[in-house]
Amino acid sequence: MTPKMFKILLFLLLPSMALGQSLNLSVTEQTADNNRSTFTLGNSKVTFSSQSIRFLDSETEQNYDAVGVSSDNSIISTLTWNGQEGEITLFTPKGEKLNTFSTVSLADETSFGLYPFNNGNTLLRDKIANFTFYDPFGEIVTSMSSSSQSTEGEAISEVARSATGNTIVIYNPKIKRNGELGSKAQVRTGDKEFEDIFFSSDRYLKNVTVSKDGSLIAAITAKNGTDDRVLILDKYGNELNTISAEEDLRGISFTDDLENITIYSGGRVMVHNTLNGESLGATSFSSPIITADYFPKDNLILALTGNHSERSGTLNSVELRAINLRQRSIASQQFRSPLGLNEVIELRLIRNSGNSYILKGGNKNILIRTNF
Known part of the structure; x- marks a missing residue:
């Protein structure tokens, strides 16, 4: 094949390659x-x-x-x-x-x-x-009681838990002392026992997540003027790794095999190796990220974006985006109606099989099919 013929063939193939990248959404009948x-x-x-x-x-x-x-x-x-x-x-x-x-x-x-x-x-x-x-x-x-006894005040304590409840973390997101915002976290180690796993006098906790099996804990800590940090611990409080990010971090999720961790801010998703912190990939968004996860079997990041009204619990301008890290390609699709959310029902992206996923936790369960 001559160079000229190869260029013509490549030009003809490019449109079909682009069309092959797609993301299709549908609502479950139920x-x-x-x-x-x-x-x-x-x-x-x-x-x-x-x-x-x-x-x-x-x-x-x-x-x-x-x-x-x-x-x-x-x-x-x-x-x-x-x-x-x-x-x-x-x-x-x-x-x-x-x-x-x-x-x-x-x-x-x-x-x-x-x-x-x-x-x-x-x-x-x-x-x-x-x-x-x-x-x-x-x-x-x-x-x-998780009270700090601070005379300057503290935020309402929060709870992070594994799916089975075998690991429960109770944490004070913000404790004010001497004009600084600190925080602390405790893990339940037995029926009547709790141990401190985190304490800081100048870094506050933005989010704590426990892996599904309860073996790992991830906490986002912040301090004005510094990068946000993701602290990764085992369920006994032993520090395994720290990942820093310039982003204003909001959420974390572990992959099912615990080998990778997905971290997201309002406009960026990053995937790292859990223990050594190596970056597997990242992508930016123009719309606010509501939740995101990484599926290593497919080398795929899935993210839900939209504008969330806390007052009504409604997510508007809903869009799902898939990023294939191996192929370095992106597909996205808008969901044409608002999505109802409730803070007591967990919003989850779940893998059904290769190229098939489902978003659960909204008023509509959304089937997601990708083609790369």
Whole structure:
């Protein structure tokens, strides 16, 4: 083949190569009719309003002052408060009542937080930094306080947990002392034992994530005037690696094999080796990133972008983008309707098979098919 003929053939092939890169979106049949406040959990549907949940299978409704959903979406817990005492009720997504039990005395509804686990255990944040652990029968297993006792104030303590609840991290995102913002984190090591795994007097915690199996913990720390850092620990608090980034980091996810970690800011996704920090690739976005993950079997980054309204819980201008790191190619597709989100339901990108994925956790489950 002469050089001239090769150039002509390459020119003819280029359009088909570009057309071969595509991303197709469709809504699962089970979620197609959901409105923005209706979510499919398992094979059942529930609708959330500001202070109540309706179980569509049983046509029952439950009021709440706080609500939580387990990681596998099999248990929904509600807290109702009468001004002093509280009552926790556990439901299946069908609306079947599993148990109801009274809580410790409650005093501050602005800080209530409810975290049910797949096995029926429940964690209740009953004050700004106080937590009580209940077993499936409503018996108190233990309680703890993560308060820093700072006279200058602290933020409401937060919870990060593995899918099974075998690793639970309770952390103070911001503690103010001497004009500086610090933070601390503790991990539950036994039924009644907690150990400090992080403490800083001048770096605050923006986000903490626990791997699905509970063996690794990643924390984003920040300080004005410095790069954000991702601190990677084992579940005992031993430091394994630190990755720095100039970006204003927001979220983290581990790959299922734990070998890689995806880090994202509002406009950039980065993939690194978990233990040595080596960069596998990165990509930038013009729209705000809501969540992102890396799938090593396909050498693929998937990212969801859009404009999120916390007040309405709606994601507008929804777009999904796929980046093949091996081929250095990109495909994207807009989702033509707003997506309803709820802070108690985890938003997840899941691999079905090669070139097939699903976004779960919104009011619509979105099937994603890529072609590179």
